[in-house]
Amino acid sequence: MTDIMQNANPLPEEFKVKVLRQDGPGQNTYWEHHRVDYEQDMNVISVLQRIAAQSETIEGKSVAPVAWDCNCLEEVCGACTMVINGRTRQSCTALVDRLLEEDPEVIELQPMRKFPVLRDLVVDRSRLFRSLQKTKCWVPVDGYYDMGAGQRQSRPEQEEAYPLSQCMSCGCCLDACPQFTKVELERQDGESETAFQARKEAEYDKNFVGAHAISQVMLFNANPTGKNNANERVDALMKEGGIQVCGNAQNCVAVCPKEIPLTTSIARAGRATTVRAIKKWFDR
Ligand code: SF4
Ligand code: SF4
Ligand code: FES
Structure with a gap:
């Protein structure tokens, strides 16, 4: 005290x-x-x-x-x-x-x-986790056998990744974001729990993914193994409710309790989506 x-x-x-x-x-x-x-x-x-x-x-x-x-x-x-x-x-x-x-x-x-x-003070944060699912924020493994040591990251790469890895999915950045608007659905008469969950997820997917997910895409795309799925994550950010919805108000970075450089991640993700869009256009 x-x-x-x-x-x-x-x-x-x-x-x-x-x-x-x-x-x-x-x-x-x-x-x-x-x-x-x-x-x-x-x-x-x-x-x-x-x-x-x-x-x-x-x-x-x-x-x-x-x-x-x-x-x-x-x-x-x-x-x-x-x-x-x-x-x-x-x-x-x-x-x-x-x-x-x-x-x-x-x-x-x-x-x-x-x-x-x-x-009371308990909220349903499933939309926050759905955003991480939509943007494939994990490193897939093809088994649980010993695959040996992974690829090493250089010291500067570790220093860039570490702050992003501290995200605790708390939702502060989403609560402060003017583009992240509340989505609240009620279960309809006769609707099964499974059907209700599927309808909720479809609705969540149409809305803004949020700064936390954009930043996690940058974290996993920088991972030596995660890089293998980088295009899938960037593609997810280019879908409806993706990075284009961000209005750059920067409220998110101001409120993050872990001081994650969210606007830096958003800028890097913006460049990644532009490069991906140009590549896709030439590949047509
Ligand atoms: S910069 Fe983007 S994600 Fe952050 S608060 Fe503004 S609109 Fe939301
Ligand atoms: S406020 Fe920070 S720690 Fe919380 S979900 Fe957003 S990025 Fe993660
Ligand atoms: S109880 Fe885990 S962050 Fe507060």
């Missing part, structure tokens, strides 16, 4: 938390207010744990615990991403002492804005 804060503001005994709740997909949202006793070194996950244990609002009304998602608790999995005091970020690394410096009265929690809400 910070001496700066201790000097600037006396430590509060308690603070308020305002949570935007939603009981299920497609349902109405409503604000709920909680009071939490202050302890040193809390993060937003520990605040949500206290709220779950209390299960009571400021007004004394008994409520179901707020739902949220988390996993690694060290800003690696991206699962705990939500909008905290208006900023999309990971709740495991959002420290209460810092948040109370921004607003000593209240901490405001909302789900991410560009993904369908499943419940």
Whole structure:
């Protein structure tokens, strides 16, 4: 805990938390207010744990615990991403002492804005993973036998690739992107789960893939083995919802918690798609 804060503001005994709740997909949202006793070194996950244990609002009304998602608790999995005091970020690394410096009265929690809400602060990020699938962001192997050491990457190649490899699929870059608009579909009467998933994926594929996928294409295309499928990935970026949708607003690079050089990746991907288009034209 910070001496700066201790000097600037006396430590509060308690603070308020305002949570935007939603009981299920497609349902109405409503604000709920909680009071939490202050302890040193809390993060937003520990605040949500206290709220779950209390299960009571400021007004004394008994409520179901707020739902949220988390996993690694060290800003690696991206699962705990939500909008905290208006900023999309990971709740495991959002420290209460810092948040109370921004607003000593209240901490405001909302789900991410560009993904369908499943419940409270839990969103369906399947579109984000579908983008990685669409753009073939993996290195295929043709078996699980020992294939020996792979090709080596030079030091400069490693240094260029490493920052991109830190993407944790958190969705911050998508939440901030004006071109990444929310796609929310509901299951129709009589529609099987399989048919619903297929319809969702088809709809996702028509919409913008997002900065994370563009950057991952550059990562896998630079991999010595991944290079073998480079054209397939670039072709995927040239389809509907591909790189042409990017308006170059650069919000993505400003919000990425891993400081991934997304606009550099987008510029490199833009050049790759242009070269690919010219080659295809000459090959006709
Ligand atoms: S640069 Fe492209 S991907 Fe990044 S925020 Fe702007 S439109 Fe979205
Ligand atoms: S590029 Fe950055 S903001 Fe986007 S999903 Fe990856 S880690 Fe999150
Ligand atoms: S719990 Fe994994 S990033 Fe926060």
